[in-house]
Every structure is written in C-alpha cells, then in structure tokens.
Amino acid sequence: MIANQLPRSLADNPRLDAWIGFDAPGQVRIATGKVELGQGVLTTIAQIAAEELDVALRRLRLVSGDTGEGPNEGYTAGSYSVENSGGALRIVCAEVRALFLERAATLLDCAAQELDVEDGAFRRDGRPTGFDYWRLAGDIDLSREATGGAAPKPVAAYRLVGHSQPRTDLPDKIGGGAFIHDMRMPDLLHARVLRQAWRGAELGALDERALHRAARRPIEILREGSFLALLGADEASVEAAAAVAREKAAWSGGERPPDEAAEAGWLMAQPAAERVIAEGEPAEAGERIEATYSRGFIAHASIGPSCALAHWDGTRLDVWTHSQGVYPLRQSLARALGLDPVAVAVRHRQAAGCYGHNGADDAAFDAALLAMRRPGRTVRVQWTRADELTAAPFGAPMAVRLGAALGPQGRPAGWSLDIWSAPHGQRPGMHGAVNLIGAEALSGAPSRVPPGDVPDANGFGSARNAFAPYDLRAQRIVTHFLAGHPVRTSSLRGLGAFANVFAIESFIDELAEAAGQDPVAYRLSLLPDPRARATIEAVAAMAGWSPDAPAGEGTAKGIGFSRYKNKAAYMAAIAEVELDEEVRVARLWCAVDAGLVVNPDGAANQVEGGIVQATSWTLKESVRFREGRAGCTQWDTYPILRFSEVPAVEIRFMDMASEPPLGLGEVAQGPTAAAIGNAVARALGARIRDLPLSRERIIAALM
Amino acid sequence: MxxxxxxxxxxxxxxxxxxxxxxxxxxxxxxxxxxxxxxxxxxxxxxxxxxxxxxxxxxxxxxxxxxxxxxxxxxxxxxIEDVGRDPVLAALKQAFLDEQAGQCGYCLSGIVMSARALLAREPSPDRAAVVAALDRHLCRCGVHNRIVRAVQRAAAHLAAEGAAA
Incomplete structure (x- = not known):
C-alpha cells in the first residue's frame, strides 16, 4: 500500500496491460500469474481488482496461469498470492482508474476529483457523464509501466474487500466439467506411463505381447530407456495394458531407499551439509533439557490423480496442466525436450486440491514428450491412484533436536535447535535441475543435480519457522541438509514449518512443565509481540482454558502457536483430545491474525481446511517404504482423516483490518500439530515426539 | 490381439x-x-x-x-447432472453453495449423490446420520464440517418447502 514500493510481482511484470484490459464491452480482463488450486484465490484477486476499479465483480474475466497471456509470477505457493498478486493488482487498478478519470476530466473540462466511478461508469456529482472505462479504452494506452503513483483506496472505503464473497468457481465444480480431467479434444490419444519403482531404477525386458493381449482395442507401446508408455484411442484398453505392465515390470539398479528412510535416527546419521543459521549464545550452565522430534514422509494425497494434455504440431508445443507454475514448467519442459521456450505454451487448468509440488508437472512432461512422439495428436495422460500416492514428491521427513536450560523464573536460556531434513524444494528448474521424473527415466538422462535448500528469501525450507518467536536472548539454529536423500521430496504445505513448530511448541510445553508453569501463561510471559499475545489470549478465552485442568485422565487440551514464516499470519490453536488406544481430536479452537482479511468466509474455509488436513497428518500420515518402494499405493495403505474423525472447529479472526493482509493458506499446519501433540501429552501423561501420533505409538506409550 | x-x-x-x-x-x-x-x-x-x-x-x-x-x-x-430434473439434488447443490462447502470441489459430486440417497430414506437426518452416510467419502481439503452443514441445510430447506406445499 506504499505508493513508491512496488510489490515483487509488479516489479517483475511492470506493464499495466500485463494485468488488465478493457477488450470487450462491459468486461474487464484481469490477468494473474497465480492459479486456482482450490484455495479460492481467483475470487480474492477479483475482489481486490473490482474494489479498486469500482466495477461489479461479475464484469471481471480472470485470466490465470497462461504463458501466452498474463504476468509471470513464478509459483502459486508460500501463501504469497494475496500479498504479491493482490498487492500488484491493487496498485495497477488504482493507477488505471486514475488514468481513466484524468482523461474523462479533460474531456468534461473538470477536475478529476469531481468524478467518481459507479460500476465502471464515471459520474459527476452523482449524475452520469456518459463516459465509462470501455468508451475511453481507446484513448488510453495501457502498454506502459506502472509507476505506483496512484493511491489505492483507504480501507475505510472498501465495499467488496473485507466482506465475504462466494467462490466464483464453485458452481461448476459441483457437476460441471470444470477440471482438466474433463477436457475433451478431437482425436484424443489416451496414455498411461509406467513409473519407476524408485529413483534411477532401470526397467528390465517386458513381454509386449502380454500387454497387447490385455488390451481389447489396439494400443501402442512406447519405450525410451526406463520410460514406458501405453497409448491408444480407447482409454480402458490403455489402462488394462498398463495394469499388466505394472505387474510384470522388473526393476534393478538406482537408489533404493531403506525402510527406515524417515526415522529420526537414520536421518541424523546421514551425510549432511551443515549450516549455522544463527550463532546463539554459549550453552547455559545448569541442567540442560534436550528433546528430539520427528515427522515422516507425507503424501499430497490429492483426491484427483494428476492429469495433463499436450499437442505438438511440428513447431509448437501446447500443454495443459494443473501445475503451480506455468512459466517455470515451460522452462523445464523446453530444456528437457530440446525446444526453445517460445515454442512452448503452457496453460493452467484446474484440478483437485493442490497443497504443494505434486505430480502435476511430471504428468505435464509425460504428455509433452508423448505428444512430440505422436505429432498432430492430442495426448492425454492420466495418473492412477497409485501413481498419485507414490510417484508424486513427498513432503520431506525431518528430525528436530531442541535444547535449553532453565534460567531465572524458569525462562529458557542457551536455546539451540538442530534440523535434519530432506529437501523441501525440488520443483522444475530449481537449483539448475529439470526435476521432472519422466525425463529422469529416459535413456541418456543427465545425472541428477544435488538439490539445495529453499532460499532464505522465500521463507526458508527446512528452517521455515525454525526461529522461535519467544524472547530467548539468542537462539542457535543449525540445519543439516540431506541433499542425497534417495526419496524424491519437495514442497508440501508449510514446508519445514510443520515439524519445526510442532517441535518448538512441544518443547515450550516441556519447559513450562519443568518450570512448573501453565503453558499459556508461560508463552505469554515469553512473547514480546503484542499481536502474538493477543491471539493466544483470544484462543484461551474461546476454549475456556484452565491452568488447573487435570493431566493424564484420557482427555485434555493443548495449545500451539506460530506466526507462519515468522512474517505471515499468526495463529494460536487449542485442541481438545480424547484418548484410549487412539487419539480423537474432539474440538479445535483457533484465533488468527491475518491483518486485513479480503474474503473472510474464504479465509475461514482455508484455515479450517488446514486444521483438518494437519489433524490428519498429525494423527495418521506417514509413508512406509518396503524393499525400496513406497507402500502407500491406495487409500487403504495411506488412510487420511474421515468425516467421523473430523474435529468440531471454531475460528476467530482478530479485528486487524487496518493492517496489511498476511498470507494464511499454510498458517494452520504447525500450530494444529503442536496443539494436538501437547493435548495428547497431557491426556497420556507421557510425551510422544515422533509424528504421526499413531495407535502403535499410543499403545507403546501406555505400556 | x-x-x-x-x-x-x-x-x-x-x-x-x-x-x-x-x-x-x-x-x-x-x-x-x-x-x-x-x-x-x-x-x-x-x-x-x-x-x-x-x-x-x-x-x-x-x-x-x-x-x-x-x-x-x-x-x-x-x-450429478440430474440436478436439472431432481429438485432434491438442486436443493443440495444450492445448500452447498450457500454454505460454501467446497475448496477444490473434486469430491463434491460424489458426496452430493450419497447425500441424495440419504435424504430419500431419511428426510431430516441428524449430524451423526449425515456423517455416517458420508464416511466412505474422502475430502482432502478439509471441508467436512461445511459439507455436513450443507446436507442438513438442504434437508431443512426441503422440509420447509414440503410444509409450505
């Protein structure tokens, strides 16, 4: 909202016409590089644009995620969309409105301040002037750079922003053909791709006759190295042949992960690149408390398996994908296929919920490669349930070791935090690598480039939320980065924050207990940030927190707090659990400070969804490897939270409309896990430090 | 072959x-x-x-x-495409929109069909009945509570309409 400081998205895409156009009468084209992943971002972006322009929401036509049209905003990730894309459009639309008003004022021979805008029409003293955006569109050249010179509306003038708006895309998603899976093209060639059993696995000889026999109609078999695809006009025949191929395929070589590839002890014993992020202070004399926490692999587990379509006409490659980043994907596709990026058009189409770097990009490569091998045909690649659960990158396993001594008044001193983590960012193009699994399977594929950690400027990867928000004088933070981890891991909602917040907030409860203090009061005494304290006080009031609640009685409450990335939204959560041999989260209260909330109902939906998903991760989810392969081939072997297991959720947003919007899409993951973990520790009278808090671990703790 | x-x-x-x-x-x-x-x-x-x-x-x-x-x-x-013919499906879809009971929406049409069958045999289901009817459905975005409310909202709407008719 500061006129002379352009948001990053606008600095990268400064031309006004990259964002907005008045091409059709009565309509406004609003382009964003951010894409709809199920989080409702297009509705939120539309609210911001319509607000600044003073046009009705229905006049907006949103263009999203298209390399041929619209700004390059990298990935839709990291809870940056409202801040960056929304921030850019706020400035662009304010500036465009001012340009048009200035022009209208000249034509009307009056001052621009005498005019206002009502649903796109310019009025003077409340009466129509006959001018509107569309009538003047020909007079104003928008192929100019934004200056940031026009002041956006003050918050007090908002009519759309800050008020709940129904999602514009939802009606078509109940029954309509809204998804990439529903696209139909003439002359479609259906395809399935056999996935490598593990990274670098080499495919042995395969009896192609058996595959043909399994198909009722003609299929083609395309094999290049260990990349095997089945193609045909009849999807059922292609799938039948693919099922036989999966069963008969023999794999050798490569980097077969050990069964214990997610265990804290194994992670901590691997060669790792050590990096001191914060020096801290010398360890305090006195009794030192130490504890190690861990999480395993978590699958994205989207309900709709990945899908992509592609068409190659001999010179131009068209790709339809549900990737989070069409521009970075275009670069990687072009590089892997030996094309000039300008010959590749990548368009986003919506799919099932996306919570990070899933199989979308890989499916796009599958389709692109196959399209180039079958020029003139549109190839449609559909992943299976097993592909989606086992071949998409996993959320990275981590071990987090904390240490501190108790100083005067029980305050922590000599705080240290060590993180062992597999990579949180192996998206296409990151760290100079193509990062597309289909390309890795081809004969002559270049050897793998060791991945790096997510840059600090992007909010850290393994060290995301490693800085405890408490007044600790100095913290020592060290990451031990496992670039060579054999399992492909990448960004999943929250990245390192899920494990780090779980660890820090569990440890704070352990310190509070050692200091003989109530966990809520202990946090409040250590938190310097008044907004942080206010969210904790709010949730404690909502949940009726009592310092005298009994422990070890099979039911209890626990608290968790964090500010996502230490710079986005704040959330404090209290979970109430019931426990026998399994944990049931009965209720979850939370208070969120996200500054100005553009679409309150949409934000509540996101936060509650994050809470439910994090509850699932915390109680149930961890991928097990056996004989080198991920065991989670179906929902039976990768159970997620069901309707009967979902907690009642109560959310309160702090009234902070005068503060800038803070990203909240990932805010719930860490605090939810911490609140549940602390509640379970109280109910159980013993602490489980490894996620998930599974039945086996509860039983072991009860022994 | x-x-x-x-x-x-x-x-x-x-x-x-x-x-x-x-x-x-x-x-x-x-x-x-x-x-x-x-x-x-x-x-x-x-x-x-x-x-x-x-x-x-x-x-x-x-x-x-x-x-x-x-x-x-x-x-x-x-x-789900029967929504144009079947007033109960139409009421369910409207209730899902009223509750904004969706994020990605991929699971919704299947859920609405199970809810349709539930309302046919139990026009005013309590929360537990809705949960039981939908428990075989998976939702990854975490919209469960809104979905349950939407089904009950549709039931209440249909009951009110029936009472008015």
Missing part, C-alpha cells in the same frame, strides 16, 4: 434411455464420462475407496469406478 465383440447394453441415465458398448467389463464410470460425456462423476481411485465417482443405481449409492457397465443393464442410473 483380437478386437472383442461389442456387448450392447441399454439402461437409463438421468431419465434418458441409452445404449452403450459394455464389453470387456468396461467400468460404468468410463462409459458415463467417455461415451456419454457426463463428466460430473469423477475418477479418484478406481478402488471403491474414495467415493469421487459415486452415482445412484436404482436410487442406491454405487461406485461407478469399478462397477462394470453391463451390470446396470435395464436399470436406472442417476448422476
């Missing part, structure tokens, strides 16, 4: 009589989405484990993903 002979079967979809080739145990879902262009029913797992493909066969919820199309010969199939 030999092309198997077609196996033509006739059944009703959303009140319309159709005839399709159901040879080779082709799943009902493939016939609905492919041959008939009814893309509202979704592929999620092909294993009867997630419910994204749920349709009604003679009014009862059925997984279309693994059920052979030949098995619905001479039977009546309803999909």
């Amino acid at each position: 030999s092309e198997a002979a077609p196996l033509m079967v006739r059944f009703t979809v959303n009140g319309r009589s159709v005839e399709v080739d159901a040879a080779g145990d082709v799943p009902l879902l493939a016939v609905l989405r492919g041959d008939l262009g009814l893309t509202g029913s979704r592929f999620g797992c092909g294993l009867e484990q997630c419910g994204a493909c749920m349709v009604l066969v003679d009014g009862a919820p059925a997984y279309a993903c693994s059920r052979p199309a030949w098995s619905v010969a001479d039977r009546s199939v309803a999909t």
Whole structure:
C-alpha cells in the first residue's frame, strides 16, 4: 500500500496491460500469474481488482496461469498470492482508474476529483457523464509501466474487500466439467506411463505381447530407456495394458531407499551439509533439557490423480496442466525436450486440491514428450491412484533436536535447535535441475543435480519457522541438509514449518512443565509481540482454558502457536483430545491474525481446511517404504482423516483490518500439530515426539 | 490381439434411455464420462475407496469406478447432472453453495449423490446420520464440517418447502 514500493510481482511484470484490459464491452480482463488450486484465490484477486476499479465483480474475466497471456509470477505457493498478486493488482487498478478519470476530466473540462466511478461508469456529482472505462479504452494506452503513483483506496472505503464473497468457481465444480480431467479434444490419444519403482531404477525386458493381449482395442507401446508408455484411442484398453505392465515390470539398479528412510535416527546419521543459521549464545550452565522430534514422509494425497494434455504440431508445443507454475514448467519442459521456450505454451487448468509440488508437472512432461512422439495428436495422460500416492514428491521427513536450560523464573536460556531434513524444494528448474521424473527415466538422462535448500528469501525450507518467536536472548539454529536423500521430496504445505513448530511448541510445553508453569501463561510471559499475545489470549478465552485442568485422565487440551514464516499470519490453536488406544481430536479452537482479511468466509474455509488436513497428518500420515518402494499405493495403505474423525472447529479472526493482509493458506499446519501433540501429552501423561501420533505409538506409550 | 465383440447394453441415465458398448467389463464410470460425456462423476481411485465417482443405481449409492457397465443393464442410473430434473439434488447443490462447502470441489459430486440417497430414506437426518452416510467419502481439503452443514441445510430447506406445499 506504499505508493513508491512496488510489490515483487509488479516489479517483475511492470506493464499495466500485463494485468488488465478493457477488450470487450462491459468486461474487464484481469490477468494473474497465480492459479486456482482450490484455495479460492481467483475470487480474492477479483475482489481486490473490482474494489479498486469500482466495477461489479461479475464484469471481471480472470485470466490465470497462461504463458501466452498474463504476468509471470513464478509459483502459486508460500501463501504469497494475496500479498504479491493482490498487492500488484491493487496498485495497477488504482493507477488505471486514475488514468481513466484524468482523461474523462479533460474531456468534461473538470477536475478529476469531481468524478467518481459507479460500476465502471464515471459520474459527476452523482449524475452520469456518459463516459465509462470501455468508451475511453481507446484513448488510453495501457502498454506502459506502472509507476505506483496512484493511491489505492483507504480501507475505510472498501465495499467488496473485507466482506465475504462466494467462490466464483464453485458452481461448476459441483457437476460441471470444470477440471482438466474433463477436457475433451478431437482425436484424443489416451496414455498411461509406467513409473519407476524408485529413483534411477532401470526397467528390465517386458513381454509386449502380454500387454497387447490385455488390451481389447489396439494400443501402442512406447519405450525410451526406463520410460514406458501405453497409448491408444480407447482409454480402458490403455489402462488394462498398463495394469499388466505394472505387474510384470522388473526393476534393478538406482537408489533404493531403506525402510527406515524417515526415522529420526537414520536421518541424523546421514551425510549432511551443515549450516549455522544463527550463532546463539554459549550453552547455559545448569541442567540442560534436550528433546528430539520427528515427522515422516507425507503424501499430497490429492483426491484427483494428476492429469495433463499436450499437442505438438511440428513447431509448437501446447500443454495443459494443473501445475503451480506455468512459466517455470515451460522452462523445464523446453530444456528437457530440446525446444526453445517460445515454442512452448503452457496453460493452467484446474484440478483437485493442490497443497504443494505434486505430480502435476511430471504428468505435464509425460504428455509433452508423448505428444512430440505422436505429432498432430492430442495426448492425454492420466495418473492412477497409485501413481498419485507414490510417484508424486513427498513432503520431506525431518528430525528436530531442541535444547535449553532453565534460567531465572524458569525462562529458557542457551536455546539451540538442530534440523535434519530432506529437501523441501525440488520443483522444475530449481537449483539448475529439470526435476521432472519422466525425463529422469529416459535413456541418456543427465545425472541428477544435488538439490539445495529453499532460499532464505522465500521463507526458508527446512528452517521455515525454525526461529522461535519467544524472547530467548539468542537462539542457535543449525540445519543439516540431506541433499542425497534417495526419496524424491519437495514442497508440501508449510514446508519445514510443520515439524519445526510442532517441535518448538512441544518443547515450550516441556519447559513450562519443568518450570512448573501453565503453558499459556508461560508463552505469554515469553512473547514480546503484542499481536502474538493477543491471539493466544483470544484462543484461551474461546476454549475456556484452565491452568488447573487435570493431566493424564484420557482427555485434555493443548495449545500451539506460530506466526507462519515468522512474517505471515499468526495463529494460536487449542485442541481438545480424547484418548484410549487412539487419539480423537474432539474440538479445535483457533484465533488468527491475518491483518486485513479480503474474503473472510474464504479465509475461514482455508484455515479450517488446514486444521483438518494437519489433524490428519498429525494423527495418521506417514509413508512406509518396503524393499525400496513406497507402500502407500491406495487409500487403504495411506488412510487420511474421515468425516467421523473430523474435529468440531471454531475460528476467530482478530479485528486487524487496518493492517496489511498476511498470507494464511499454510498458517494452520504447525500450530494444529503442536496443539494436538501437547493435548495428547497431557491426556497420556507421557510425551510422544515422533509424528504421526499413531495407535502403535499410543499403545507403546501406555505400556 | 483380437478386437472383442461389442456387448450392447441399454439402461437409463438421468431419465434418458441409452445404449452403450459394455464389453470387456468396461467400468460404468468410463462409459458415463467417455461415451456419454457426463463428466460430473469423477475418477479418484478406481478402488471403491474414495467415493469421487459415486452415482445412484436404482436410487442406491454405487461406485461407478469399478462397477462394470453391463451390470446396470435395464436399470436406472442417476448422476450429478440430474440436478436439472431432481429438485432434491438442486436443493443440495444450492445448500452447498450457500454454505460454501467446497475448496477444490473434486469430491463434491460424489458426496452430493450419497447425500441424495440419504435424504430419500431419511428426510431430516441428524449430524451423526449425515456423517455416517458420508464416511466412505474422502475430502482432502478439509471441508467436512461445511459439507455436513450443507446436507442438513438442504434437508431443512426441503422440509420447509414440503410444509409450505
């Protein structure tokens, strides 16, 4: 909202016409590089644009995620969309409105301040002037750079922003053909791709006759190295042949992960690149408390398996994908296929919920490669349930070791935090690598480039939320980065924050207990940030927190707090659990400070969804490897939270409309896990430090 | 390879009589989405484990993903596209929109079909009944509580309409 400081998205895409156009009468084209992943971002972006322009929401036509049209905003990730894309459009639309008003004022021979805008029409003293955006569109050249010179509306003038708006895309998603899976093209060639059993696995000889026999109609078999695809006009025949191929395929070589590839002890014993992020202070004399926490692999587990379509006409490659980043994907596709990026058009189409770097990009490569091998045909690649659960990158396993001594008044001193983590960012193009699994399977594929950690400027990867928000004088933070981890891991909602917040907030409860203090009061005494304290006080009031609640009685409450990335939204959560041999989260209260909330109902939906998903991760989810392969081939072997297991959720947003919007899409993951973990520790009278808090671990703790 | 002979079967979809080739145990879902262009029913797992493909066969919820199309010969199939004909489905869809009971929306059409069957046998289900009816459906975005409220909202709306009629 500061006129002379352009948001990053606008600095990268400064031309006004990259964002907005008045091409059709009565309509406004609003382009964003951010894409709809199920989080409702297009509705939120539309609210911001319509607000600044003073046009009705229905006049907006949103263009999203298209390399041929619209700004390059990298990935839709990291809870940056409202801040960056929304921030850019706020400035662009304010500036465009001012340009048009200035022009209208000249034509009307009056001052621009005498005019206002009502649903796109310019009025003077409340009466129509006959001018509107569309009538003047020909007079104003928008192929100019934004200056940031026009002041956006003050918050007090908002009519759309800050008020709940129904999602514009939802009606078509109940029954309509809204998804990439529903696209139909003439002359479609259906395809399935056999996935490598593990990274670098080499495919042995395969009896192609058996595959043909399994198909009722003609299929083609395309094999290049260990990349095997089945193609045909009849999807059922292609799938039948693919099922036989999966069963008969023999794999050798490569980097077969050990069964214990997610265990804290194994992670901590691997060669790792050590990096001191914060020096801290010398360890305090006195009794030192130490504890190690861990999480395993978590699958994205989207309900709709990945899908992509592609068409190659001999010179131009068209790709339809549900990737989070069409521009970075275009670069990687072009590089892997030996094309000039300008010959590749990548368009986003919506799919099932996306919570990070899933199989979308890989499916796009599958389709692109196959399209180039079958020029003139549109190839449609559909992943299976097993592909989606086992071949998409996993959320990275981590071990987090904390240490501190108790100083005067029980305050922590000599705080240290060590993180062992597999990579949180192996998206296409990151760290100079193509990062597309289909390309890795081809004969002559270049050897793998060791991945790096997510840059600090992007909010850290393994060290995301490693800085405890408490007044600790100095913290020592060290990451031990496992670039060579054999399992492909990448960004999943929250990245390192899920494990780090779980660890820090569990440890704070352990310190509070050692200091003989109530966990809520202990946090409040250590938190310097008044907004942080206010969210904790709010949730404690909502949940009726009592310092005298009994422990070890099979039911209890626990608290968790964090500010996502230490710079986005704040959330404090209290979970109430019931426990026998399994944990049931009965209720979850939370208070969120996200500054100005553009679409309150949409934000509540996101936060509650994050809470439910994090509850699932915390109680149930961890991928097990056996004989080198991920065991989670179906929902039976990768159970997620069901309707009967979902907690009642109560959310309160702090009234902070005068503060800038803070990203909240990932805010719930860490605090939810911490609140549940602390509640379970109280109910159980013993602490489980490894996620998930599974039945086996509860039983072991009860022994 | 030999092309198997077609196996033509006739059944009703959303009140319309159709005839399709159901040879080779082709799943009902493939016939609905492919041959008939009814893309509202979704592929999620092909294993009867997630419910994204749920349709009604003679009014009862059925997984279309693994059920052979030949098995619905001479039977009546309803999909989410029946929303234009079926006032209960229409009320459910409206209640889902009123509650904003969705994020990605991929699981919703299957869930709405199970809810449709529930309301047919239990017009005013309590929360526990809705949860029980939907427990075989998976939602990854975490919209469960809104979905349960939406089903109860639709039931209340239909009851009020019935009372007014």
